[in-house]
Structures are given as C-alpha cells and as structure tokens.
Amino acid sequence: MKPPAHPLKKVLIANRGEIALRVIRACHARGIPTVAVYSDADRNGLHVRLADEAVHIGPSAPRESYLVHEKILEAARISGANAIHPGYGFLSENAAFAAKCRDAGIVFIGPPPEAIRAMGDKIQSRLRMKAAGVPVVPGEDAVNEDTLEEAATRVGFPLMLKASAGGGGKGIRIVRTMSELREAFERARAEAEKAFGDGTVFLERFVEGPHHVEVQVFGDHHGNIVHVFERECSVQRRHQKVVEESPSPFVTPDLRARMCEAAVAAARAVGYVNAGTVEFLVDARREFYFLEMNTRLQVEHPITELVTGIDLVAEQLRVAAGEPLSFRQKDIGQSGHAIEVRVCAEDPESGYLPSTGVIDGLLLPGGPHVRLDSCLFPGLEISPFYDSMLAKLCVWAPTRDEAAARMRQALAEMRISGLRTNLAFLARILRDPEFLSGAYDTGILGRMAVSAPDAETERLALITAAVLKHEYAESAKPVAAEGRTGGMDAWRSAFRFGGGR
Amino acid sequence: MNYIVNIGGGDQAVGVRRRDDGRWEVTHRGETVVVDVRSTGDLHSLMIGAKSVEAQGRPDDGPWRLVVRGRTLEVSVESEQERNARAVAGGGGAAKPSVVKASMPGFVSKVLVRVGDKVVKGTPVAIIEAMKMENEIRAESTGVVKEIRVADRQTVNGGDVLLVIGEG
Known part of the structure; x- marks a missing residue:
C-alpha cells in the first residue's frame, strides 16, 4: 500500500475540554x-494531563x-507538530487560520480554507446553495441600522x-414585533462582534415549529464525498442543542434520502474535504431548507459513530494524511x-x-452501550471563561x-457536586x-411541563x-457566620458529616 | 427537633432526633423511620428505612434546591424555634432594601438601569457575560434603584452586589 501523502507525525490539538480528549484518544489509538x-x-x-506534551499559550481569556493564531502556530513549531486539529469552536471554522497552517507547512485537520470561507459567510453560502439547487430559508442579505x-x-x-x-x-435572536x-x-x-469579530447580521424568515435536522458528510482528497446519515437536534435552549438523537424519529426514509443527497450536493458545491455537517430546518410538512454548514467536527458526532460504527475522528486523521476514506457510501447504514x-x-x-465552581463530588454512569465524553474530575475548577458544556453522555x-430508558438510567447514575448542572x-x-413520542420540534422545551412528584417521592423528599x-x-454552628457568607470553601469545611463518625 | 418543611404543597411537620449510633430517627405523619446519611460535597446517599435515596442540595435559610431521585424541588425548612422567633419579630417585619447580586463570575457588559429607576420583580437590570453568553440579571424585588455598585466592563465575582433596590 502507498504511504500517505502527509503522514501525521505529531498532532497539536488547538482546543480544550472534552473535545481535546476525544482527539487525543483518536491520535494515541x-x-x-x-x-x-492551555491557558492559565x-x-x-x-487534556493537558493526557497529552504527551503541552504548551502554555497565555491568559485565560480565549482571545x-x-x-490567537500565532500562539497556536508557535506552539506547533516549538513542539514539532506537523498537524493541528482544531476541535469545534475556537479556530475550527477560521479560514485565515487554516490558510496560515497551510502556508506554514502544517496539516490543518479539517476542510480547505476555501471551503470554510465559502460556508463561513452565511450570506454568501445561502447564495451558493441556491445555485447548487439546495433549498434555503427565505430571507434578506446583510442589514444595517438604516x-x-x-x-x-x-x-x-x-x-x-x-x-x-x-x-x-x-448572535441569534427571534424577533416577533x-x-x-x-x-x-x-x-x-x-x-456576533464578540464571538466572531464580525458584527454583520442578516434576517431570515422564522419557520414556525421547525425541526432541526443535520446530515453528517465526509469528503477526502480523492474526490469521494459521502453522507453519514442524519441527527435530530430539535431539543434546544437559547438556540443551543441539549439533546440529540440518530436516526431522527421525524424523518421518513424518502425525506432522509432527499436530505442526504442535498447535503452531499452542498458539500460538493464548495469542494469539501474532511468531516462536515449540513444543517437543515424541516417544517411540519416535512419541507426542508438549508440552514448552514458547519465546516468542522460537531459536538454531537458520537451518536453518528454509535449508529454507524464509524470512528469519525480516526477518519479525519486518515483523510488529513491524504489517505482515501476507509468506506464507501454503499458500505454504511444506520443500526x-x-x-x-x-451536561452543562x-x-x-x-x-x-451559567454556574462556576470546583468539582467536589462526582459519580459517573456506566454499563453496556453507555459512552461518556467528559473532561471532569474531582478538584477541577470550572471557570467562567469557556463554554458551559462539561460532558456529553x-x-x-x-x-x-x-x-x-438506558439514558434515564445513565442520568440517574451521574452526579456532579460543586456547581449547578442541568x-x-x-x-x-x-x-x-x-x-x-418522537413527534417534537424546537419548541419542545418551552412546552415541557413540570410534573408534581408522586406521594412517595414527596415523603422521601x-x-x-x-x-x-x-x-x-x-455542623455549621462553630463557623456559622463564615458559613453563610464565606462561599463554598467555608461551607464545605463546615459540612463534614455522615452517620459513620 | 421539629421542623416545618414545605416543598410546594403546604407546611408539613417533621421530627428529627439524633440516635446514639449517629443515625437519625425521623417522624412524619405519625410514622418513625431510621435514617442514615453519607455525603460527598452536596451529594447525599440516604437510607430512609430500607429505601435508598440519592439526593443533592445545600440547605439554606431561605428556599433552597433539593434534587431527590432525579426530581428538582424547591424546599423551605424551618425549625420550630426559627418559626417562633420570626413570629415574635412581627411576621417578616418591614421591607428592607434588597440587593441584586451577580449570580456568577463574569464581566458586566451593561448596566441597564440608573439610580432612581423604578423596577419590578423580574426587570432586567444588568447583563453579565460569562461562558461566552450574555446573561440577563433580573431584579428579585420591586422598588427603586438606590445605588449602583458596578460599572460597565467591570469584572465581578459570583455573589458580588451589583445594585441596591429600596422602597420608592
């Protein structure tokens, strides 16, 4: 077999938290x-503890x-890494950074900068998709004060x-009047200015009662582009996903075939390589519209891995090294x-x-077919600087x-002390x-009612x-004054009890 | 010690007594059970008779959050002494000035009110940026803004007083 065009000798992960661990695991495997x-x-x-090497890149604030492009590139230079995996968020969809990697002779484990740029500008990508025959939500281009x-x-x-x-x-807002x-x-x-350094905003018609369904796609440097089926992501708060599942209980076989075909067409239209996700809105009549393309690995990629058996991060590494995809469209299915x-x-x-604090108690779920991607351990301090996601179950x-049912059991087993969680x-x-019921749209959390506990739960409570x-x-008596106002440490020292003493 | 417990459905009396072996005897509605507690942080394992109960929460003077068997409940617990002392003080007393605190560490991106503004419970008074999101901080009482203790772009810690609300 021919050796890969760009063998990955050492990979720098330009990220933190659970996704950095996910990539470290795939590399080490x-x-x-x-x-x-790492920041301060x-x-x-x-991620610092489990990587082979770690480079300090400055203060806690992400910016x-x-x-900071130069700090990441410098870290790659001094450590001798010849490839960078950006994870999600941070620099993962930054075309300028991907281009700088290429100029520096470093493999960016993701799509080419041209594809990121084409999809990164939502206004431009809408126009391209229309041209490629992919349906888009009706809307307006950039707007300003006037x-x-x-x-x-x-x-x-x-x-x-x-x-x-x-x-x-x-940077998303629903406006009703x-x-x-x-x-x-x-x-x-x-x-938008804060998060992306670009305050350009556009308008889009609000599709009432929409389903948010996305299709995983994958391209390689040999002209192959495949889809890896869909994920249902309609359980959202503040437009951020909370629960995802695959397959979508809303999508019919016919709709699935059409959406997956459109996703491949979208990826092909921008010369896509590596892992990407095409997001669609699906309305109550099962009409679908292109929303955006995420030109990176998604947070929720594990559910696709679980139903297809494909290790998407391993595949990313293969493709980045110049090898062809390890599977063809006809080889894969959903099981x-x-x-x-x-978990946030x-x-x-x-x-x-958001809640911050030090993890001072942790119980993790287990059992067959339970997967936890987590960065948690007792003693870890959750700071206000980064995303509030702690783990994916x-x-x-x-x-x-x-x-x-399995998820209910896993959630009952998992407990985190030291801060508020969801x-x-x-x-x-x-x-x-x-x-x-499986028949839900993105309004589900707004409608979700709190049911009263049953009599026995009430008695136990x-x-x-x-x-x-x-x-x-x-326990608080000796330090009662401090225990009230001295924050968690005082509280914790005051709160040592237990039947066994 | 007798406690008055409220978890949303009215006051209920619960008697709690420490046994010599460190466990508890708890009396509720005429029935007494032996209770054993083990805690890690705010995670608690209770044996209530033979029932195994997983719970999470930190008791407080006001209403506090208790998770029991995966259910989140807002609970108030008062000892009989506390209840009696409060009755003597005159049913809660006159309205005191209340403060709005930062519920998390972060950066004050904007203070939305000025001294002298009238606010009602639920009025957004400031925006704090933390964990990449802008979070609205709302007034927890009705009144007039008496004092503002933070400026835009200031860094705050969780629990810091942002502003004081008093009677008009």
Missing part, C-alpha cells in the same frame, strides 16, 4: 503523539490564548436575526438508535444561568424506547411525553430536607 495547548485557567485540565426596519418589513414577522459569521447559536427589532439587532450585533445529552454547568431553573440501544433537567426531558437541614445546622 493510531500511535500518533499529541501536543495540548486550564493548566489542570485533563488572548486559544484564539435598512433594518425596511428589510424586516419585507421578510415579515416573526423573523430571525443571525450573525453572518455565526454558528453554534451565538417591530418594537423589539432594534434592541435585538444591537444585542445580536454585539454578540439501532443513539441519544446524546449535553448551568441552571435551567434560572434561565440557564451518549447511549445506544436497538430501539429508540430502549435507548431512552442533569435533573436532562432527566426531565427524557421523561417528557412529547420527547418520548420531606424527610431528606429535614435531616439535611438539621445536619447542616449542627
């Missing part, structure tokens, strides 16, 4: 040494570390304000059902406010019902009748509450 990078806040991160009201009138309410350089739910328009525009523009939940440091009961089972909220979603209150009052 292929015998490729790894280099982590991440010295203790698991002073993970987002054209805002006029353009909004043409599109009609409700409408979506979106960042042209956007992705991942940042003209009176909300200007403030929403300013907030969207500020968020069984997979669900992912995103946030409080769903208070508007999803995925399960597989032969049927959707069995997968949901674990109980995720469990609620997995018990929600609408979710379990009453007893638990009284005992904990008493335990706490007893």
Whole structure:
C-alpha cells in the first residue's frame, strides 16, 4: 500500500475540554503523539494531563490564548507538530487560520480554507446553495441600522436575526414585533462582534415549529464525498442543542434520502474535504431548507459513530494524511438508535444561568452501550471563561424506547457536586411525553411541563430536607457566620458529616 | 427537633432526633423511620428505612434546591424555634432594601438601569457575560434603584452586589 501523502507525525490539538480528549484518544489509538495547548485557567485540565506534551499559550481569556493564531502556530513549531486539529469552536471554522497552517507547512485537520470561507459567510453560502439547487430559508442579505426596519418589513414577522459569521447559536435572536427589532439587532450585533469579530447580521424568515435536522458528510482528497446519515437536534435552549438523537424519529426514509443527497450536493458545491455537517430546518410538512454548514467536527458526532460504527475522528486523521476514506457510501447504514445529552454547568431553573465552581463530588454512569465524553474530575475548577458544556453522555440501544430508558438510567447514575448542572433537567426531558413520542420540534422545551412528584417521592423528599437541614445546622454552628457568607470553601469545611463518625 | 418543611404543597411537620449510633430517627405523619446519611460535597446517599435515596442540595435559610431521585424541588425548612422567633419579630417585619447580586463570575457588559429607576420583580437590570453568553440579571424585588455598585466592563465575582433596590 502507498504511504500517505502527509503522514501525521505529531498532532497539536488547538482546543480544550472534552473535545481535546476525544482527539487525543483518536491520535494515541493510531500511535500518533499529541501536543495540548492551555491557558492559565486550564493548566489542570485533563487534556493537558493526557497529552504527551503541552504548551502554555497565555491568559485565560480565549482571545488572548486559544484564539490567537500565532500562539497556536508557535506552539506547533516549538513542539514539532506537523498537524493541528482544531476541535469545534475556537479556530475550527477560521479560514485565515487554516490558510496560515497551510502556508506554514502544517496539516490543518479539517476542510480547505476555501471551503470554510465559502460556508463561513452565511450570506454568501445561502447564495451558493441556491445555485447548487439546495433549498434555503427565505430571507434578506446583510442589514444595517438604516435598512433594518425596511428589510424586516419585507421578510415579515416573526423573523430571525443571525450573525453572518455565526454558528453554534451565538448572535441569534427571534424577533416577533417591530418594537423589539432594534434592541435585538444591537444585542445580536454585539454578540456576533464578540464571538466572531464580525458584527454583520442578516434576517431570515422564522419557520414556525421547525425541526432541526443535520446530515453528517465526509469528503477526502480523492474526490469521494459521502453522507453519514442524519441527527435530530430539535431539543434546544437559547438556540443551543441539549439533546440529540440518530436516526431522527421525524424523518421518513424518502425525506432522509432527499436530505442526504442535498447535503452531499452542498458539500460538493464548495469542494469539501474532511468531516462536515449540513444543517437543515424541516417544517411540519416535512419541507426542508438549508440552514448552514458547519465546516468542522460537531459536538454531537458520537451518536453518528454509535449508529454507524464509524470512528469519525480516526477518519479525519486518515483523510488529513491524504489517505482515501476507509468506506464507501454503499458500505454504511444506520443500526439501532443513539441519544446524546449535553451536561452543562448551568441552571435551567434560572434561565440557564451559567454556574462556576470546583468539582467536589462526582459519580459517573456506566454499563453496556453507555459512552461518556467528559473532561471532569474531582478538584477541577470550572471557570467562567469557556463554554458551559462539561460532558456529553451518549447511549445506544436497538430501539429508540430502549435507548431512552438506558439514558434515564445513565442520568440517574451521574452526579456532579460543586456547581449547578442541568442533569435533573436532562432527566426531565427524557421523561417528557412529547420527547418520548418522537413527534417534537424546537419548541419542545418551552412546552415541557413540570410534573408534581408522586406521594412517595414527596415523603422521601420531606424527610431528606429535614435531616439535611438539621445536619447542616449542627455542623455549621462553630463557623456559622463564615458559613453563610464565606462561599463554598467555608461551607464545605463546615459540612463534614455522615452517620459513620 | 421539629421542623416545618414545605416543598410546594403546604407546611408539613417533621421530627428529627439524633440516635446514639449517629443515625437519625425521623417522624412524619405519625410514622418513625431510621435514617442514615453519607455525603460527598452536596451529594447525599440516604437510607430512609430500607429505601435508598440519592439526593443533592445545600440547605439554606431561605428556599433552597433539593434534587431527590432525579426530581428538582424547591424546599423551605424551618425549625420550630426559627418559626417562633420570626413570629415574635412581627411576621417578616418591614421591607428592607434588597440587593441584586451577580449570580456568577463574569464581566458586566451593561448596566441597564440608573439610580432612581423604578423596577419590578423580574426587570432586567444588568447583563453579565460569562461562558461566552450574555446573561440577563433580573431584579428579585420591586422598588427603586438606590445605588449602583458596578460599572460597565467591570469584572465581578459570583455573589458580588451589583445594585441596591429600596422602597420608592
């Protein structure tokens, strides 16, 4: 067999958290040494501990570390890495960075900069997709302070304000009336400027009751482009995904075939190479529209791996090295059902406010077909600088019902102490009748009702509450004054109890 | 010690007594069970009779969050003494000035109110940027903004007082 055109000798991972671990694992499985990078806040991160080498790249704020092209490239130079995996977020969809890698003779493990650029500008990509025969949501091109009201009138309410350089739910606002328009525009523009360094915003008609379904695609340097089927991503809060599943319970075989074909056409239209995802909105009548293409590995890629048996990150490494894809379209299919939940440091009961703190207690789920991609360990400090996602919990089972049951069990097993998380909220979603019916759209979380606990749970809760209150009052007495106001450390030192002493 | 516990369905009395072996005797609705507690951080394993109960929460003076068997509940627990002391003080007393605190560390991207502004419970008063998101901080009481203690672009820690709301 011919050796690959660009063998990966050492891979630098320009990311942090669980995705950095995912890439480190894939590299080590292929015998490729790894280099982590880290900011001040991440010295203790698991990615630093599990990589073969790690390079400090500056202060905690991403724009002073993970987002600085030159620091990443310099880290690759000093460590001798000849390839960079960007993960998701940060520099993963930055065409200028991908181009600088190429100029420096470093393999960027992702698509070519031209494809990133073509899809990164949402306004331009909409036009390209129309030309390629892929349906897009009706909307307007870039708007500014002067054209805002006029353009909004043409599109009609409700409408979506979106960042042209956007992705991942940042810089998106739904606007229902003209009176909300200007403030929403300013907030969207500020968020887009902050997140992407580009405040260009455009309008799109808001599709009511939409399903968010995406198709995984993969291209290599030998002209092959395949799809790896769909993921249903309609369970969202603040336009960010919370629960994903594959296959989509909403998509029919006929719709699947048409969407997957459109996704391949979209990828082909921009000369796509490596892993990418074409996102579609599907309305209640099962009409679908191109939303955007994510020119990177997706957060939720594991559920595709679970139903197809393909290791997408290993495939990324192969393709980046110049090897052909290890499979052809006819070789792959969907088997069984997979669900992912995103475990986040946030409080769903208070508007999803982020939560920070030190992990001081951790119980992890296990058992057959349970997969946890996590960066957590006891003692890890969750800082306010980065995304609130702590872990991805995925399960597989032969049927959707069995997968949901397995996920409920896994969520019941998983517990995190030290900060607020959405674990109980995720469990609620997995018990929600609408979710379990499979007939849900992106409005599901807004409709989800809180069911009252049954009598037995209530009895146990009453007893638990009284005992904990008493335990706490007893243990807190010597340091009561500090225990109230001194934050968690004082609280923790005051809260050592247990029946065994 | 007797406690008055409320988890949303009205007050209920629960008696708690420490046994010599470190476990607890808890009386609720005339039935007494033995309870054993093991804790790691705010994660608790309770044996309530033979029932195994996983719980998470940190007790507080006001309402606090308790997760029991995967259910999130808002609970208030008061001892009889606390209840009596509060009654003597006059049913909660006069409205005191209340503060709005930063619920997380981050950067104040914008203060949305000025001194003298009237706010009602739920009015957005500031935006704090943390974990890449802009988060609205809302007033938890109704009144007039008396004092603003932070400026735009200032870094704050969780629990820092952002502003003070008093009576008009």
